[in-house]
Amino acid sequence: MDHEFWHERWQRGEIGFHRAQVHPILTAQIAHLVAPPATVFVPLSGKTLDMKWLLDEGYQVVGVELSAAAIEAFMEEHQLAYTCTQQGPFQVYQAPGITLYQGDFFELQPVHLEACHAWYDRAALVALPVAMRQEYNQHLQQILPPSAKGLLITVEYPEGYWKGPPFAIWEAEVRTAYEDRYQVHSLPSQPGFIEGGDSQVLEHSYLLEPKA
Numbered sequence: 001m002d003h004e005f006w007h008e009r010w011q012r013g014e015i016g017f018h019r020a021q022v023h024p025i026l027t028a029q030i031a032h033l034v035a036p037p038a039t040v041f042v043p044l045s046g047k048t049l050d051m052k053w054l055l056d057e058g059y060q061v062v063g064v065e066l067s068a069a070a071i072e073a074f075m076e077e078h079q080l081a082y083t084c085t086q087q088g089p090f091q092v093y094q095a096p097g098i099t100l101y102q103g104d105f106f107e108l109q110p111v112h113l114e115a116c117h118a119w120y121d122r123a124a125l126v127a128l129p130v131a132m133r134q135e136y137n138q139h140l141q142q143i144l145p146p147s148a149k150g151l152l153i154t155v156e157y158p159e160g161y162w163k164g165p166p167f168a169i170w171e172a173e174v175r176t177a178y179e180d181r182y183q184v185h186s187l188p189s190q191p192g193f194i195e196g197g198d199s200q201v202l203e204h205s206y207l208l209e210p211k212a
């Protein structure tokens, strides 16, 4: 999954991961972690409608996304008046309540996320092959404030059912990645969504709360 893979997907409009509705797990769960006007980090954000829902609820949003096309589509589809400036390795798109860093997640530093109270990971961790996931989990924990809480959604499906992305991630992997620093609350799985997928897919979500 190099950068070119994702740029090409955006260029060709192959964005089956993009949902036409706000994710019901976000709307049901985020208030259990943080209340508006808390700042929520959305890694590998695409142009998800979830960010608009968060803004409309009164949350502040910080995102990171490789594709400028995705970020500009988000701003334009929601008619947000935005500015764009260069800051180090990022083009920074800003509109009231939202800052989207266009560039590589792995270039983010703690200073970029110092205002964040929570993060929301849907189709970010599962977008990465296993070799990158460990690095992603470590970097995420290094750049977030230690008090930040997480809402993570993974997908699960039988081996051989789908090539990925999204990749199936089982609870043991989530616990290995997060349990040192977070209480990992597993929520009941529910029928999931993969472009062209069917009932063999489950979505499994987790609330991650820093250990005292």
Ligand SMILES: C[S@@+](CC[C@H](N)C(=O)[O-])C[C@H]1O[C@@H](n2cnc3c(N)ncnc32)[C@H](O)[C@@H]1O
Pocket (backbone or CB within 6 Å): 006, 007, 017, 018, 019, 043, 044, 045, 046, 047, 048, 064, 065, 066, 067, 070, 103, 104, 105, 106, 122, 123, 124, 127, 165
């Ligand atoms: C599967 S999509 C999910 C998008 C969004 N979370 C959603 O729910 O619609 C993964 C996104 O991550 C972006 N991406 C992949 N690798 C990235 C990286 N290293 N840094 C920033 N964004 C990245 C891709 O361009 C793509 O938009």
